[in-house]
Amino acid sequence: MRNFAYLRPDSAKDAVAMLTASQPGARYFAGGTTLYDLMKLGVEAPQTVVDITGIEELRGIDVSPKGGIRVGALVPMSDLAEHAMLKQNFPAISESLWKAASQQLRNMATIGGNLLQRTRCPYFRGSPEFACNKRAPGSGCSAIGGANRAHAVLGASSACAAVYPGDLAVALVAFDAVIETISPRGQRFVAVRDLHVVPGSTPAIEHVLAPDELIVRIEIPMTPAGRASAYHKIRDRESYAFALASAACGVHLAANEVVDVRIALGGVATRPWRASAAERSLIGKPLTRQSARRAAEIAFAEAVPLQHNRYKIALGIETVIDALMLAKDRS
Incomplete structure (x- = not known):
């Protein structure tokens, strides 16, 4: 792991300002269950890590003004999985969380970070000697003609067939959830259905968020x-x-x-x-x-x-x- 600068803001506004001032090469840090793994593997090498875990405004689960369930981006997976309102109105979402990981990981991993976790393709996370267009654009894809038992049958391209690994996002897509983000350009709302993109010819681009965009909460509209x-x-x-x-x-x-x-x-x-x-x-x-x-x-x-x-x-x-x-x- 390489050395990096460490910043710890007190508000979402300060977090965005710190990350923007530290670009390029800055990343937000929440639960760390994905980012630190990727840093140790050499897949990610941020020059600056902006630790958002102290921002209270990114926590909490409540009813949104529209009547849906509103979830702060820093809510741990375990807290949301066991929340009575979610279990009653969306058992599928609760099940997607508690089937996703061990109790220890669910206690650490956050909802916002979970949505942006990166693939578990062994070529992406493995030795640099393997070609991977996600890790090194233009290098090729070892999985296409290699060990691809766990890879995608939908949405793949000749450049990448890596599966999106998460469970929560699948359930949120089914029920039309929307994320709210902030950036130097202001507030934005993105349907979880539109958040991730297929690899096409640019597998390194995995979602539609800008590098300086911070997820602040997720809203799940009520539906029978x-x-x-x-x-x-x-x-x-x-x-x-x-x-x-x-x-x-x-x-x-x-x-x-x-x-x-x-x-x-x-x-x-x-x-x-x-x-x-x-x-x-x-x-x-x-x-x-x-x-x-x-x-x-x-x-x-x-x-x-x-x-x-x-x-x-x-x-x-x-x-x-x-x-x-x-x-x-x-x-």
Whole structure:
């Protein structure tokens, strides 16, 4: 790890000013569960770290003026996962948090930082001798023809097939959550659905936030589909592994027909993946295992597997079906 300057502001406004004055090569630090790992691996080498953990205005969980749930960016994953209002109105989001990591990590990792965690692709985090366009743009992608069992079947390109690793963002995408940010240019609102980008020809660009932009809070709008929801995650081992396939699903049924349905996919795509066409296929119809299978197959209709990850298509389809059935049981 290289030496770096350390700054600790008392307010969000001061944090933005400090980071802006320290660019290029400055990073915000919250829980540190991703940044410090990447610094030790040599993937990240910030010249300045701006520690925002002392900013009280970035904490707290409450009801937003619009009636949704508002969450400060510094709220620990564990606090949000166990919050009564979230568990009642969005069980899928609560489940995405407690299935994501060990208790120790959930106590440290923050909501804002969790959204911006970087891929766990071994070529990205491994030896510099491996080509990785995320770490060294233009160097190539060792995963395309290499060990790609855990890589994406949706949203990949010839330059990168790394999976977005998080769970929370998948659930937030399903329920139309929005993040609020501040920067020297003022306040901005970004739908979590639009936060992350597919790699295309520029895999090093992973999201739409500017380097000087700070997430201050997340807002989750209330919806009946949130109350009847589930996050289903398939992994190599039961405890705290990254998803091979996951699905956040919510349903609102009336007279045994689907009024609203939400389907988002994780573990199979280069960003949290909203399956809008699959959702549309269910509207106005009874939710049965058969109709759920049709929707799941639509969700993976454009999947493009690599040499070693074709199994993710069948696995992902079954994951969506099971998540929809779990959500129906809770409706």
